[in-house]
Amino acid sequence: MTATPNPPATPPLPGAADDWLRLDQQICFSLHAASRAFNGVYRVVLKDLGLTYPQYLVMLVLWEHGTLPVKKLGEHLRLDSGTLSPLLKRLETAGLVRRERSARDERSVEVRPTEEGAALRERAREVPRRILAATGFEGEEVRFLSARLHELTTALDRAAAGGA
Amino acid sequence: MTATPNPPATPPLPGAADDWLRLDQQICFSLHAASRAFNGVYRVVLKDLGLTYPQYLVMLVLWEHGTLPVKKLGEHLRLDSGTLSPLLKRLETAGLVRRERSARDERSVEVRPTEEGAALRERAREVPRRILAATGFEGEEVRFLSARLHELTTALDRAAAGGA
DNA sequence: CGCAATTGAATTGCGCGCAACCAAATGGCC
DNA sequence: GGCCATTTGGTTGCGCGCAATTCAATTGCG
Structure with a gap:
């Protein structure tokens, strides 16, 4: 499912670009979908x-x-x-x-x-427990993920504000 | 910033519930904000x-x-x-x-x-690189985060479909 | 004091996300 | 063939999320 047969046309950059694009798709999709x-x-x-x-x-x-x-x-x-x-x-x-x-x-x-x-x-009061249960994650994992996402948000906000 | 003075009224559950609520706030905010x-x-x-x-x-x-x-x-x-x-x-x-x-x-x-x-x-083609740069993350971290979010999505979809 | 700049909310416009509903085409069944 | 449920897209309605604008209140500065 993750194999591109070959870029059909006009790749001005070496093949690595396709890897970037795939990675982008990953984080793109996963974050959007998770939200x-x-x-x-x-x-x-x-x-x-x-x-x-x-x-x-x-x-x-x-x-x-x-x-x-x-x-x-x-x-x-x-x-x-x-x-x-x-x-x-x-x-x-x-x-x-x-x-x-x-x-x-x-x-x-x-x-x-x-x-x-x-x-x-x-x-x-019941809500958080039910949500956590729905994630199927441990509290520790959620905490970790939360922290990462917070870092991500900070970095992205800075980048967006900082011009590009 | 994360210190609640004391729940002012009617806590029918022990103090642990407040921890759940705080954790919920964390993942709530962080995911929403990151998205x-x-x-x-x-x-x-x-x-x-x-x-x-x-x-x-x-x-x-x-x-x-x-x-x-x-x-x-x-x-x-x-x-x-x-x-x-x-x-x-x-x-x-x-x-x-x-x-x-x-x-x-x-x-x-x-x-x-x-x-x-x-x-x-x-x-x-330039987009993914610029996005990754904006995150300030290494490709490896992004990959990892992506995978976690994908797990999360799968679990949440199952929970939402499964009735609760 | 008077007037410009700033601040805090509200409003408008547009695009997304989703539920609910609708219409047309299809396929199975008698 | 006629009748049905299913499939596939489209439409409507509503609630965000955000940019841009408007408006009143406030602040700052001469």
Whole structure:
């Protein structure tokens, strides 16, 4: 399955290029697919809670830090207002958070979990265990993988920001 | 940064649950963030080619396998027609592929790279090297990470399909 | 003080990912 | 041949994710 018969036309670089391309395909596919597969499992597990995966991420941050302005929320999650604003509006409609303009800085919007939102934390306690079970990995492996992915993200962000 | 002062209210499970939750946050965040970070780097690198990341994935498959029906493309990429149909339509508009109903099975639509689409392969040869450089990882590490992510995807897909 | 620059959210537009639904073609069965 | 389930793509609807724009509030600077 991993054997290319021969590049049919115009290879301006030596054969090694094809190896790069194959490697690229690997990491391309595997990361993309893993991300979507994770999303799928979270979708199933979170259905009971009425949360999507990104909404769950938001609630995780709010459970840990309490009330936060949209800006801070975005920094934790690497998301901007273009993504967060409608998402938070939906969470508010669902009765899980409240959004109110800060008194001392009218530009800022404070996001605060409601009673219901805070209560949801208890129902969410089962989630991590079920996710870990779905991975079939040991906690140690997950931790390791996590660390690697974090390194990767840091490097990629630097590269993207640094121009190329 | 990873120190929770103390769970303020109603923990029905012993403290270990908080560790699960933290671990979940880790893998949650790291995978999600890594996926988006990768997407961001690809966005930059692929801009010259006029391709998005998923479009690049489609072209990779077509470059390797030649003409394929939409169904097969979807199997390679784990994507369904809901995603592929509009994407392929855009690739066709861009002049990179042609779509034509199969003669012997009118249900099937064959996707074939055009001359221009095939030619794009040469311009894409630089991409993998630039991506790998952006990761700051060695080829070996990438290979390893890829393999792990592939395992992860397989496990997660099984779990999602298997009901839980 | 007044005015420009900056900041924080919201909005718009577009592409992806997926579920749900639909239509046409095919193949099996009587 | 007629009737059915299955297969294959397409369409719709909704929720991200991100770039670009807009707008109000704030800050900084003369």
